[in-house]
Amino acid sequence: MGSLLSVFALILFGLGIGRGIRIYTIKGYMPAWVPVAKVLRVLTFTVLLGLMPIVLIGAFWNVDFSQTEFLILPVIGVFTIFLGGGLALVASKIHGLTREQTGSMFLAGAFINLGSFGALFSVFFIGIEALPFVILFRLFEEIVYYAICYPIAKSFGPLRHVSSSSGIKKIIKDPFIMVTFSALCIGALLNFSPLEYGTFYDTINSILVPLSAILLLVPVGFSMKLGAVRMYMKPSGSIALIKHIIVPITVTSIAYFIGLGNYGNGIILYVVLILSSMPPAVSSLVPPQLFKLDVDLANAAWVVSMCSLLFTLPILYVVTNVL
Numbered sequence: 650m651g652s653l654l655s656v657f658a659l660i661l662f663g664l665g666i667g668r669g670i671r672i673y674t675i676k677g678y679m680p681a682w683v684p685v686a687k688v689l690r691v692l693t694f695t696v697l698l699g700l701m702p703i704v705l706i707g708a709f710w711n712v713d714f715s716q717t718e719f720l721i722l723p724v725i726g727v728f729t730i731f732l733g734g735g736l737a738l739v740a741s742k743i744h745g746l747t748r749e750q751t752g753s754m755f756l757a758g759a760f761i762n763l764g765s766f767g768a769l770f771s772v773f774f775i776g777i778e779a780l781p782f783v784i785l786f787r788l789f790e791e792i793v794y795y796a797i798c799y800p801i802a803k804s805f806g807p808l809r810h811v812s813s814s815s816g817i818k819k820i821i822k823d824p825f826i827m828v829t830f831s832a833l834c835i836g837a838l839l840n841f842s843p844l845e846y847g848t849f850y851d852t853i854n855s856i857l858v859p860l861s862a863i864l865l866l867v868p869v870g871f872s873m874k875l876g877a878v879r880m881y882m883k884p885s886g887s888i889a890l891i892k893h894i895i896v897p898i899t900v901t902s903i904a905y906f907i908g909l910g911n912y913g914n915g916i917i918l919y920v921v922l923i924l925s926s927m928p929p930a931v932s933s934l935v936p937p938q939l940f941k942l943d944v945d946l947a948n949a950a951w952v953v954s955m956c957s958l959l960f961t962l963p964i965l966y967v968v969t970n971v972l
Contacts, residue, residue: 710839749807756933758888767787
């Protein structure tokens with residue numbers, strides 16, 4: 650399951666299906682009565698609200714809570730978000746971008762694809778035992794996005810003086826956050842209960858993890874727009890440099906020096922390395938539309954960083970499986 654070729658095959662399969670649906674739709678072959686966008690949204694909801702909670706319960710049921718060093722992971726996750734966003738603002742200044750472009754750059758630097766790609770590659774390269782640490786790393790991810798990153802991004806656009814609903818209310822109402830938190834609590838309660846971990850869960854997760862990844866990649870492949878990349882190649886290249894080199898080296902070094910390499914033969918350190926190397930999340934493409942920022946730049950930065958995975962993944966595989 651940990652083979653690099655398997656990972657590439659799975660990614661290409663999921664993206665290929667999504668891209669095929671997009672081309673099929675653009676050329677007018679898709680019947681008008683088929684709500685493609687709605688179907689893809691339902692697909693994503695099914696994975697995040699249905700399949701992934703089952704995986705999370707099993708993962709937290711089986712994790713060893715006797716060592717507490719890994720409880721620093723949520724703080725490292727928040728630092729990773731801020732580091733990427735801050736470096737993107739610096740890059741925007743260097744490139745002389747407009748306010749709207751700077752807002753899009755900030756989002757591309759801050760938002761990280763932890764839920765699908767981060768979890769997928771951690772499980773493929775390390776094993777299912779990595780999943781609880783993935784969840785801890787991204788524990789405050791959505792809170793930071795809604796409560797901090799959204800207002801910062803909005804401040805760069807023409808709607809900066811328009812009041813909006815509280816970020817905390819969005820967090821409380823967000824079903825993904827509530828379902829994930831509930832799954833985490835159920836798994837932790839089972840972990841501390843007299844019930845022994847059921848090994849049948851290993852078989853379930855070995856099926857659900859790759860299946861979930863494929864289903865999440867289909868909408869990603871559908872959303873990819875390649876036309877704007879050439880126009881924004883330099884700032885997009887800066888985002889790729891930030892996301893795949895500067896941030897992971899910095900964050901992993903900090904994790905090493907505070908002693909996280911001592912847990913489980915370095916498993917936490919490997920998780921931090923993989924997660925901090927991930928491209929921007931698909932959700933980074935939403936705020937530019939909401940706040941009238943530069944949508945084309947946001948899309949170009951996302952596409953270039955996604956393509957950079959072709960170089961990033963072999964390095965991550967070598968580090969986590971060979972070295």
